[in-house]
Amino acid sequence: MIKLVNVCKSYFLGDEEVKAVCNINLEIKDKDYIGILGTSGSGKSTLMYLIGLLEQPTSGKVILEGKDVSKLSDTDLSKIRNKTVGFVFQQFNLINRFTVLENVLLPTKYSKRDLDFDPIKRADELLTHFGIFDRRNFFPNKISGGQQQRVAIARALIMKPKVILADEPTGNLDSKTGDEIIKLLSSLNKELGVTVIIVTHEKEIAKKTKRRIYIKDGKIVEKYL
Amino acid sequence: MKIQNGWHLVKAALEGFKRNKVRSLLTSLGIMIGVLSVVLLIALGLGLKNYLRQQFESLGANLVIIFPGNISSSEEGGGIANFGPGFAGGADFDEKDYLSLTRISEADYVVPLFMKSSVIESETERKFGYFMGTNEQAFKILNLETLEGKFFTKSDLTARTKVAVLGQNLADGLYEDSKDAVGKTIRVGEQRFKVIGVAKKKGDREQDNGVITPYKTSFGTLNSGKTFFTIYLGTTDEKSIEVIKRRAEEILLKRYKKGDFTVTEQTEILSTVNQIFSIVNAILVAIGSISLLVGGIGIMNIMYATVTERTKEVGIRRAVGATQWDILKQFLTESVLLSIFGGSLGLIIASLIVLIVRRFFPVSLNLLAVFIAIAVSSGIGIFFGVFPARRAAKLPPIEAIRYE
Numbered sequence: 001m002i003k004l005v006n007v008c009k010s011y012f013l014g015d016e017e018v019k020a021v022c023n024i025n026l027e028i029k030d031k032d033y034i035g036i037l038g039t040s041g042s043g044k045s046t047l048m049y050l051i052g053l054l055e056q057p058t059s060g061k062v063i064l065e066g067k068d069v070s071k072l073s074d075t076d077l078s079k080i081r082n083k084t085v086g087f088v089f090q091q092f093n094l095i096n097r098f099t100v101l102e103n104v105l106l107p108t109k110y111s112k113r114d115l116d117f118d119p120i121k122r123a124d125e126l127l128t129h130f131g132i133f134d135r136r137n138f139f140p141n142k143i144s145g146g147q148q149q150r151v152a153i154a155r156a157l158i159m160k161p162k163v164i165l166a167d168e169p170t171g172n173l174d175s176k177t178g179d180e181i182i183k184l185l186s187s188l189n190k191e192l193g194v195t196v197i198i199v200t201h202e203k204e205i206a207k208k209t210k211r212r213i214y215i216k217d218g219k220i221v222e223k224y225l
Numbered sequence: 226m227k228i229q230n231g232w233h234l235v236k237a238a239l240e241g242f243k244r245n246k247v248r249s250l251l252t253s254l255g256i257m258i259g260v261l262s263v264v265l266l267i268a269l270g271l272g273l274k275n276y277l278r279q280q281f282e283s284l285g286a287n288l289v290i291i292f293p294g295n296i297s298s299s300e301e302g303g304g305i306a307n308f309g310p311g312f313a314g315g316a317d318f319d320e321k322d323y324l325s326l327t328r329i330s331e332a333d334y335v336v337p338l339f340m341k342s343s344v345i346e347s348e349t350e351r352k353f354g355y356f357m358g359t360n361e362q363a364f365k366i367l368n369l370e371t372l373e374g375k376f377f378t379k380s381d382l383t384a385r386t387k388v389a390v391l392g393q394n395l396a397d398g399l400y401e402d403s404k405d406a407v408g409k410t411i412r413v414g415e416q417r418f419k420v421i422g423v424a425k426k427k428g429d430r431e432q433d434n435g436v437i438t439p440y441k442t443s444f445g446t447l448n449s450g451k452t453f454f455t456i457y458l459g460t461t462d463e464k465s466i467e468v469i470k471r472r473a474e475e476i477l478l479k480r481y482k483k484g485d486f487t488v489t490e491q492t493e494i495l496s497t498v499n500q501i502f503s504i505v506n507a508i509l510v511a512i513g514s515i516s517l518l519v520g521g522i523g524i525m526n527i528m529y530a531t532v533t534e535r536t537k538e539v540g541i542r543r544a545v546g547a548t549q550w551d552i553l554k555q556f557l558t559e560s561v562l563l564s565i566f567g568g569s570l571g572l573i574i575a576s577l578i579v580l581i582v583r584r585f586f587p588v589s590l591n592l593l594a595v596f597i598a599i600a601v602s603s604g605i606g607i608f609f610g611v612f613p614a615r616r617a618a619k620l621p622p623i624e625a626i627r628y629e
Contacts, residue, residue: 049623052544054543054544054622054623055622055623074548074549075548075549075550078543078546078547078548078549078551079546079548081544081545081546082545082546082547083546087544087545089626093537093540093541093544093626094541095538095541097240097241097244106541106542106545107545107546109233110542110545110546110547110548110551111546155545159546
């Protein structure tokens with residue numbers, strides 16, 4: 001589904017060029033369940049953002065369903081993100097001045113085409129499925145971390161994306177709640193057939209995935225040390 | 226989908242204002258004051274213009290007006306710059322001038338006018354009004370109608386009878402009912418007049434508060450110099466205007482130098498006056514606009530702060546599929562709403578002030594002013610909002626999401 005071919009991404013810190021990731025070759029298939037494992041600063045988040053089309057590569061190609069998307073305009077990329085990708089972050093990244101329901105509905109506001117579902121009905125279904133329907137009119141800062149992350153996952157799912165990208169989704173949660181979130185993400189892959197990619201530095205979490213990619217100093221390596 | 230999206234933007238903006246009530250209010254205050262001052266100045270300009278137009282319209286059409294000094298000297302290149310001396314200096318017209326002008330056969334009416342503001346007294350009341358000495362044709366030229374009694378005639382003029390026709394406002398002020406005025410005696414200075422008629426109100430300040438008398442009656446007393454300020458020549462035939470003007474000039478040039486008097490048409494004066502008021506008004510509005518500018522800068526300042534505060538939110542929105550244009554629209558909506566809110570508030574307050582002030586002073590508002598107020602405030606919202614909104618739109622999504 002998504003293919004990265006010789007992808008490099010570098011940043012400039014003043015005049016110095018810093019390569020965040022380089023020579024990445026990676027293929028993500030439909031219904032894949034992948035763990036991207038790496039230490040802090042290894043470039044794993046950058047890799048995730050490249051897969052999620054939130055960043056464009058400095059060189060190389062990102063191919064989505066056979067089409068090179070690495071040179072597309074901001075508008076086109078945004079459209080694809082809206083339709084195809086759902087992000088889940090370590091910090092939950094909900095908008096605090098919106099209610100749970102409004103947060104879940106946010107991506108639907110940016111859909112450029114008519115939706116093939118009723119957004120509120122779908123949001124309610126997702127919230128019910130994740131056991132937080134009774135929190136739908138709460139503001140994010142009034143619910144627990146685990147609940148916030150479920151809201152974030154519901155938001156990631158509302159547009160029926162092909163792929164969910166989770167960046168350290170358990171990083172701000174206690175281990176029990178973290179396990180629940182990982183179970184939830186696994187079930188999405190198993191039951192709904194959504195491609196799930198979890199970026200983490202924890203081996204234990206990565207073990208739950210079907211396939212692992214190790215990244216070190218911006219390069220994919222054979223083994224995680 | 227489109228409408229829903231637009232509504233989403235407005236709703237989000239309004240929720241933002243609710244969270245920062247004081248800040249939003251203070252920000253729109255700048256625009257409010259700006260719109261208030263611009264609208265008030267427009268109202269003042271329009272009011273004065275209307276007032277003057279009324280003054281002229283109350284005179285019948287097809288009128289040639291002669292007065293001392295020099296105003297419409299466009300052929301000499303002076304234009305409106307020479308307007309000033311028109312009201313002071315120049316020729317002093319007397320009865321001889323008036324009588325020579327009556328020889329112009331094309332003029333159906335020739336009306337001399339002496340006017341001064343005076344205190345008018347009845348037995349019980351004292352009112353401020355305008356004393357006028359003229360002839361019996363004045364009523365025709367001024368389009369006056371009797372409300373009560375009658376107007377004086379040519380024989381009153383030649384017999385120097387001490388009769389007067391009151392304007393309706395003045396009659397109302399001097400007597401309990403304007404109907405009571407006829408038959409009473411009023412006093413202007415040392416001279417007494419018997420009221421023989423009341424003229425129906427016309428909306429002209431001077432006529433409605435006038436004491437209209439045969440001019441000969443006041444010669445040597447109220448009109449000690451036996452002069453006229455203006456002489457009107459009226460015709461029922463528009464085509465004779467040019468002939469009358471030329472002949473009047475010829476007659477007057479025998480006694481006066483060129484430039485000591487002006488022979489003009491009503492429409493010429495009106496356009497000259499309009500020109501002056503347009504310029505004065507434009508200057509005033511330009512000055513008022515400075516406060517609009519300051520208000521706009523206030524909005525820009527707050528919007529920059531808002532963008533910084535919401536950097537993370539911008540990142541989140543970009544991640545879920547907002548385009549740069551979506552983000553731009555979001556912030557632009559806020560700044561436009563802020564300034565429209567301030568603009569409407571300013572407009573409402575300005576309208577209230579106009580409603581109160583119009584009793585004492587000629588001010589008026591029109592749709593144009595309302596339209597300008599709303600257009601200008603939304604324009605300011607867009608202009609001063611676009612820079613902060615662009616900054617928000619151009620934020621790199623990843624950096625924005627990580628912003629704390």
